[in-house]
Amino acid sequence: QVQLVESGGGLVKPGGSLRLSCAASGFTFSDYHMSWIRQAPGQGLEWVSYISSGGSRIYYADSVKGRFTISRDNAKKSVYLQMNSLRVEDMAVYYCARESDIVPLDVWGQGTTVTVSS
Amino acid sequence: QSVLTQPPSVSGAPGQRVTISCTGSSSNIGAGYAVHWYQQLPGTAPKLLIYGNSNRPSGVPDRFSGSKSGTSASLAITGLQAEDEADYYCQSYDSSLSAPFGTGTKVTVL
Numbered sequence: 241q242v243q244l245v246e247s248g249g250g251l252v253k254p255g256g257s258l259r260l261s262c263a264a265s266g267f268t269f270s271d272y273h274m275s276w277i278r279q280a281p282g283q284g285l286e287w288v289s290y291i292s293s294g295g296s297r298i299y300y301a302d303s304v305k306g307r308f309t310i311s312r313d314n315a316k317k318s319v320y321l322q323m324n325s326l327r328v329e330d331m332a333v334y335y336c337a338r339e340s341d342i343v344p345l346d347v348w349g350q351g352t353t354v355t356v357s358s
Numbered sequence: 359q360s361v362l363t364q365p366p367s368v369s370g371a372p373g374q375r376v377t378i379s380c381t382g383s384s385s386n387i388g389a390g391y392a393v394h395w396y397q398q399l400p401g402t403a404p405k406l407l408i409y410g411n412s413n414r415p416s417g418v419p420d421r422f423s424g425s426k427s428g429t430s431a432s433l434a435i436t437g438l439q440a441e442d443e444a445d446y447y448c449q450s451y452d453s454s455l456s457a458p459f460g461t462g463t464k465v466t467v468l
Contacts, residue, residue, distance in 0.1 A: 275457070277404075284360070284462035285396070285404065285447050299455045335403055344394045344449065346415060348403040 242266035242347050244336050249352030252326055256356075260321040262336030262349055269317040270294075273339050276310065276321050278332035279351075288334070291319060304330075323354070331356045361386060362448055362460035369466040370438045378463045380431040380448030386458070388429035391451040395424055395433045396459075398445045407446070408433060435465070443467045 248260040262274070276288040289310040290299045298310055309322040319336055333353050337345035363381045370376040380393060387393060395408040406415055408424035411431065421442075423434045431450075435442055448460035 277459075284445075285398075285449075285459040286360075287449070287457045287459055290457060299457075301456055302454075342410070343415070344392075344406065344409050345396070345404070346406045346409075348405075350403060 244338065244347055244349035246334065246336055246349040246352035249334065249354045251355045251357065253358050254326060254328060254356055256326050257322070257324045258326065258354060260323065260334055260336075260352060260354075262319045262321075264317045264319075264338070267338070267347075270314040271340070273341075274310075274312060274319040275337050275339060275345060276319075277335045277337060277345070277348075278330075278354075279335070280329070280332040283332075286332070289321065326354075326356045328356050330354060360461045361452060361458050362450060364446075364448060364460040364463045366461070367464045367466065369468055370435075371468045372438055372440065374438050375434060375436045376438055376465065377435075378433045378446055378448075378465070380433070380450075380460045382429050382431075382450060384429060385454065386429075386450045386452040387426065387431060389453055393424065393426050393431035394449045395422075396447045396449065398447065400444070404447065438465075438467055440467050 243265045246262045275290045291310045307325045312319040333351040335351045337348045368376050392410045396404040397407045398404040411426040412424045446463045
């Protein structure tokens with residue numbers, strides 16, 4: 241079935257780094273754009289980053305620009321989020337989701353939790 | 359702070375109609391960008407409810423409908439049911455090349 245599975249979350253100290261992965265299955269990954277969205281504890285959804293199906297278009301939220309890097313490997317059917325210089329305010333559940341030119345975020349992963357604490 | 363503003367909460371009795379507003383500006387909704395809506399049940403990932411202002415994905419009941427006018431959009435739920443108790447988020451695009459979500463609205467079924 242169509243599925244996205246995130247991994248790579250964990251506990252990291254402020255200023256540290258973490259790399260999140262999102263593995264896709266059940267659909268033609270290279271046909272879809274991918275996004276990362278996060279949700280801090282008890283807070284709303286925050287769009288983080290987007291990468292187009294071929295990887296040529298990449299966008300970031302201002303809150304993570306210069307610190308986070310999105311990438312994808314269509315052969316491995318995976319999208320990644322490299323997070324550097326992590327801050328306490330980056331602590332959240334991170335979701336990956338797919339989208340197409342017509343239909344937005346229609347399939348979401350279960351999320352992976354990032355905790356930033358000393 | 360999101361550029362898309364929603365009321366923090368709305369409530370209604372079973373069977374009633376409730377609406378959730380999503381207010382943006384000329385750089386996002388007012389610029390002609392589509393508005394999408396998501397439902398998030400407690401402890402679960404969000405689910406796409408409405409896309410392209412008013413389109414329902416397969417499987418979404420027709421009790422849910424969306425509309426857009428000017429710099430705002432609305433989600434309506436008619437025939438409110440207990441299972442509709444959840445958080446609802448709008449999303450659009452912005453001329454700053456971002457895709458912000460709204461501030462979120464908690465729907466309570468009385």
